[in-house]
Amino acid sequence: MAILDDYSDTPPTAPTTTFILRHSLVTRITHWINVLCLSLLLMSGLQIFNAHPSLYWGQYGADADPSWLSITAVGDDNGTRSVLNIGSLQVNTTGILGVSGTADDATERGFPAWATVPGYQDLATGRRWHFFFAWLFVINGSLYALYGFARGHFRRDLAPSAEELSPRHLKQEIADHARLRFPKGEKARHYNALQKLTYLIVILVMLPLMLATGLTMSPGIDAGYPFLLDLFGGRQSARSIHFICAWSIVAFVIVHVAMVILSGLWNNMRSMITGRYAIETEGKSE
Amino acid sequence: MTFSITRRRLLIGSAASLGAIGLTGCDDVAQNSNVQHLLEMAERLTMGGQRLLVSKDKLAREFSEADISPVFKPNGSTAPDSEDYVRMTENDFADWRLKIDGLVERPVDLSLADLKKLPQRTQITRHDCVEGWSAIGKWMGTPLGPLLQSVGLKPGARYAVFHCADELEQTMDGSGVYYESIDLIDAFHPQTILAYAMNGKDLEVAHGAPLRLRVERHLGYKHAKYLMRIEIKDSFSGLWGGKGGFWEDRGYEWYAGI
Numbered sequence: 001m002a003i004l005d006d007y008s009d010t011p012p013t014a015p016t017t018t019f020i021l022r023h024s025l026v027t028r029i030t031h032w033i034n035v036l037c038l039s040l041l042l043m044s045g046l047q048i049f050n051a052h053p054s055l056y057w058g059q060y061g062a063d064a065d066p067s068w069l070s071i072t073a074v075g076d077d078n079g080t081r082s083v084l085n086i087g088s089l090q091v092n093t094t095g096i097l098g099v100s101g102t103a104d105d106a107t108e109r110g111f112p113a114w115a116t117v118p119g120y121q122d123l124a125t126g127r128r129w130h131f132f133f134a135w136l137f138v139i140n141g142s143l144y145a146l147y148g149f150a151r152g153h154f155r156r157d158l159a160p161s162a163e164e165l166s167p168r169h170l171k172q173e174i175a176d177h178a179r180l181r182f183p184k185g186e187k188a189r190h191y192n193a194l195q196k197l198t199y200l201i202v203i204l205v206m207l208p209l210m211l212a213t214g215l216t217m218s219p220g221i222d223a224g225y226p227f228l229l230d231l232f233g234g235r236q237s238a239r240s241i242h243f244i245c246a247w248s249i250v251a252f253v254i255v256h257v258a259m260v261i262l263s264g265l266w267n268n269m270r271s272m273i274t275g276r277y278a279i280e281t282e283g284k285s286e
Numbered sequence: 287m288t289f290s291i292t293r294r295r296l297l298i299g300s301a302a303s304l305g306a307i308g309l310t311g312c313d314d315v316a317q318n319s320n321v322q323h324l325l326e327m328a329e330r331l332t333m334g335g336q337r338l339l340v341s342k343d344k345l346a347r348e349f350s351e352a353d354i355s356p357v358f359k360p361n362g363s364t365a366p367d368s369e370d371y372v373r374m375t376e377n378d379f380a381d382w383r384l385k386i387d388g389l390v391e392r393p394v395d396l397s398l399a400d401l402k403k404l405p406q407r408t409q410i411t412r413h414d415c416v417e418g419w420s421a422i423g424k425w426m427g428t429p430l431g432p433l434l435q436s437v438g439l440k441p442g443a444r445y446a447v448f449h450c451a452d453e454l455e456q457t458m459d460g461s462g463v464y465y466e467s468i469d470l471i472d473a474f475h476p477q478t479i480l481a482y483a484m485n486g487k488d489l490e491v492a493h494g495a496p497l498r499l500r501v502e503r504h505l506g507y508k509h510a511k512y513l514m515r516i517e518i519k520d521s522f523s524g525l526w527g528g529k530g531g532f533w534e535d536r537g538y539e540w541y542a543g544i
């Protein structure tokens with residue numbers, strides 16, 4: 001298929017490969033530190049969640065108060081089974097959530113051992129890991145944000161143009177993505193509009209929201225910055241939003257990794273490790 | 287609470303943390319003492335950060351009567367079973383005394399009646415358990431700061447240590463007795479009170495009768511129940527595990543503002 005608007009300087013007939021610097025050193029380092037942080041924050045976060053596997057809306061919430069999500073274990077004649085309750089919906093999750101481990105040695109715990117840090121139940125250690133990587137996440141994210149604004153990374157690479165935001169353009173990109181047709185040639189030099197929007201939402205909305213809702217759970221921070229309680233509707237609401245947002249980031253990561261694989265695993269991985277990204281310029285006569 | 291972090295230890299710790307991403311072996315990493323020391327850096331950052339960003343007199347939010355939790359979940363010890371404690375409950379704590387000693391000019395023994403004659407403060411605040419749940423209750427008691435001022439702190443005083451009547455873990459050596467500690471910044475905070483009433487009634491046994499600590503900018507485990515003695519100290523040495531509290535000796539952070 002010919003790319004009609006290809007205006008590259010390369011000879012028009014032979015397909016050639018050009019290497020560009022896709023990601024700056026700062027982007028690459030902060031990206032991988034972020035991978036480390038978010039993985040351990042998720043797993044230690046699930047350990048913390050397991051200490052009280054129920055979520056509420058509002059300022060307060062404990063055993064006697066109505067929860068909108070809970071993982072409960074119920075014993076019956078056939079042993080222990082577990083139920084995930086979301087609103088009025090009940091799902092049997094025995095073996096994964098609520099009760100897990102081998103049949104002889106089933107333990108009652110929200111998320112299973114393989115998903116938590118540490119694997120055994122230990123809230124104190126889970127908290128230490130969580131706060132350590134929360135600090136690393138904040139320092140790493142701040143360096144990235146400083147760099148992004150100072151060196152024009154956000155403006156140059158992530159801010160979509162008005163043309164890219166037009167419904168016609170977005171519709172076309174969604175259709176291309178759905179058919180797994182990824183930009184080639186000159187168009188691959190830059191992120192497409194869907195990428196830009198997704199990355200901006202993650203960087204400017206979801207990750208800061210994780211931090212802000214996390215801080216709202218701190219009684220010390222609440223004393224200094226009570227507007228956080230009003231912003232999120234209370235400490236228990238903040239805890240619920242923290243949980244939802246964490247899984248939204250997991251969903252993003254799943255789609256992100258799938259796209260990395262589908263649009264050229266090795267090229268993408270190399271560009272995020274060494275910075276070098278190959279662009280195939282197709283010949284016009286093809 | 288001091289430890290030095292060498293470059294080598296930092297490298298070992300960082301490498302070990304990176305290894306943890308492999309999922310398997312996480313537990314070995316979690317139990318490695320170099321890693322534990324590295325992770326403890328975060329607690330010092332958190333405490334330093336909060337002390338810097340939240341000035342010492344900032345109050346925890348106070349709620350209205352309508353916000354009070356219908357059921358306030360009792361946690362930890364809910365019915366101490368020592369002979370002495372049970373005997374005190376039988377005559378409404380008439381024989382109970384709060385001892386204040388250690389690095390003070392004038393050690394005192396106070397009865398419940400003595401405490402109730404002191405200045406009062408009532409506050410409707412949120413109690414946040416380290417497990418994740420919260421409950422709102424109304425507390426009435428006497429502010430700790432003025433009381434400490436009245437007994438006079440000696441030079442070197444740094445911490446108020448709260449010794450409790452409950453044994454949360456049955457041990458041969460008594461190390462399962464509950465105790466807690468706060469520094470003088472929290473001891474003199476206006477909302478730090480010795481509470482003898484909750485939701486308009488005398489404090490119930492499940493909630494720490496006859497007296498419990500309220501230190502509102504901290505998690506629940508700092509709010510020691512069944513108070514028997516306040517000891518003013520310059521360090522945690524000689525106190526069970528040396529970390530400043532029952533849960534601290536079992537791995538939880540001493541600074542519980544997060």
